[in-house]
Amino acid sequence: MGIENQLTGDNILVTSLNKLVNWSRSNSVWPCTFGLACCALEMIATSLASFDISRFGSEVFRPSPRQSDLLIVAGTVSKKMAPMVKRVYDQMADPKWVIAMGACASCGGTFQSYAVLQGVDQIIPVDVYLPGCPPRPEALLAGLMKIQEKIRTENLNQRPDFKPGERYETQVPKVELIR
Amino acid sequence: MDIKGIVSRLEKTDPGAIDRVSGENEITLNFNDFNKAMQTLHDDKSLCFDMLVDIVAIDRIDRMPQSHRFDLVYILLCSKDFSRLLVRLAAGEDNEVPSVSSIWASADWAEREVYDLMGITFSGHPNLRRILTWKNFEGHPLRKDFPLEGKDFDQQFDTTSIEDY
Numbered sequence: 155m156g157i158e159n160q161l162t163g164d165n166i167l168v169t170s171l172n173k174l175v176n177w178s179r180s181n182s183v184w185p186c187t188f189g190l191a192c193c194a195l196e197m198i199a200t201s202l203a204s205f206d207i208s209r210f211g212s213e214v215f216r217p218s219p220r221q222s223d224l225l226i227v228a229g230t231v232s233k234k235m236a237p238m239v240k241r242v243y244d245q246m247a248d249p250k251w252v253i254a255m256g257a258c259a260s261c262g263g264t265f266q267s268y269a270v271l272q273g274v275d276q277i278i279p280v281d282v283y284l285p286g287c288p289p290r291p292e293a294l295l296a297g298l299m300k301i302q303e304k305i306r307t308e309n310l311n312q313r314p315d316f317k318p319g320e321r322y323e324t325q326v327p328k329v330e331l332i333r
Numbered sequence: 334m335d336i337k338g339i340v341s342r343l344e345k346t347d348p349g350a351i352d353r354v355s356g357e358n359e360i361t362l363n364f365n366d367f368n369k370a371m372q373t374l375h376d377d378k379s380l381c382f383d384m385l386v387d388i389v390a391i392d393r394i395d396r397m398p399q400s401h402r403f404d405l406v407y408i409l410l411c412s413k414d415f416s417r418l419l420v421r422l423a424a425g426e427d428n429e430v431p432s433v434s435s436i437w438a439s440a441d442w443a444e445r446e447v448y449d450l451m452g453i454t455f456s457g458h459p460n461l462r463r464i465l466t467w468k469n470f471e472g473h474p475l476r477k478d479f480p481l482e483g484k485d486f487d488q489q490f491d492t493t494s495i496e497d498y
Contacts, residue, residue: 234467237492268474268483269466276490 172310179223179249180305181211183298186222188242191229193256193288200291210298219245224301225278226294230258231271243278248315251304253297254280257287279314334380334416336360342380346373359419367422368431374409374418375436382409382418385437388444390451394477401425403453407433424453432458450475468497 189197201207201215216222219242231239243252254274257263260283262272274280281304284297310316334342340354350366362370374382391404401423409418424430432455434440444455445464452473455461463470472479480486 233490234495236490237495240492266482266486268479268481268486271490272486277492 172308175310176306176308180302182214183210183212183224183251183301183305184214184216184222185212185224185226186219186242186246187215187217188219188225189228190231190235190239191256191258193228193259196288196291197226197228197255197294200294205291205295207295207298210295210302212298219243220247222246223249224251224253224298226253226255227259227274227278227280228255228288230263230265231274232269233271234269236271236277239274240277249313251281251301252278253282253284253294253301255284255294255297256289257285260285263287334411334414336418339374339380339418342377343370343373346377358417359421361421361423364422364424364428368433371407371420371433371436374420380411381413382411384410384412385433385439385443386410386417388440388447390447390453390475392451392475392477401428403451405430405447405453429454429456431456432461434458449473452476467495469494 189195199205201213207213212224219225223246225243225246227239243250252274254260258265258270259274260280262270264287266272271277282297282300284293286293289297336354336358340351340360343351343360347366347370350362350370351360352363353361355361374380386408389406389408391406393400393402393404403424403426405422405424407420407422409420411417422430430453432440432444434444434455435457441459442464444458445461447453448455448458448461449463449465450473462468466474471484474483
């Protein structure tokens with residue numbers, strides 16, 4: 155949507171800019187405040203003093219999906235909740251990443267049932283799957299580091315939101331002076 | 334009040350309403366006198382069961398066709414002496430059970446839950462629609478003949494298939 159749409163080719167300028175943008179993005183991955191079940195408590199514990207997710211630049215849990223880069227699907231996604239999860243993901247601005255935290259979000263977990271979605275990857279694309287029931291805060295930090303690793307090795311023009319040549323222009327309203 | 338007092342009081346106002354007395358705090362009511370007897374249990378000054386804690390439905394499909402398919406158990410509580418009473422009612426598959434939501438307001442959601450998960454309909458309920466599953470859900474999941482995994486378990490889930498979220 156933004157800067158990557160202007161990047162074509164693989165010259166020294168583009169690759170250096172890639173590195174710079176990826177470095178800055180990877181160190182400020184803001185997660186969305188979004189918890190569904192017991193995994194959310196581990197997510198909260200990760201943000202508290204003893205584990206301190208701010209060491210990785212992700213302490214800013216945004217209450218609005220429009221301001222966040224990372225969706226941590228923390229818990230069991232019931233089928234009735236699934237449209238809301240998709241809606242939160244759709245409202246997030248690109249670039250965005252998704253962690254499926256715990257067994258339930260990854261594959262339905264122990265709930266092989268009529269009411270539970272068998273893996274959140276049925277409705278939204280997932281970057282990192284975290285095993286565990288629930289995963290320890292260290293595991294979530296490891297997943298976050300995997301996301302950072304993914305961001306750092308990413309080529310900007312290979313991102314799904316890459317639309318070559320498209321410019322993002324702000325709409326300036328025309329003001330006519332009345333004489 | 335103990336079970337003997339409750340039974341004698343109920344026999345006085347609604348004779349023949351009690352089908353069976355079992356255990357220390359359980360009575361079984363006849364289907365036809367059910368609503369009137371429940372009204373008495375709530376209104377009577379000495380009984381005074383002013384709180385409906387929960388409604389439980391049991392699927393007795395294994396006992397069909399000898400007996401009715403469902404058992405409904407109403408758990409009542411008297412807030413004066415904290416005595417409890419279980420009121421049991423047998424209901425067939427096509428019986429419309431009279432709603433007690435006009436007697437205890439808490440029956441509103443409890444009956445909706447029973448309707449949603451067991452498929453027992455209540456006559457006279459102000460707003461009988463599903464409460465836990467969604468509007469276009471097919472079947473009633475806590476019935477014994479419902480497959481645990483649901484009917485469309487192996488299919489890809491489509492979020493637009495849920496109408497009211």
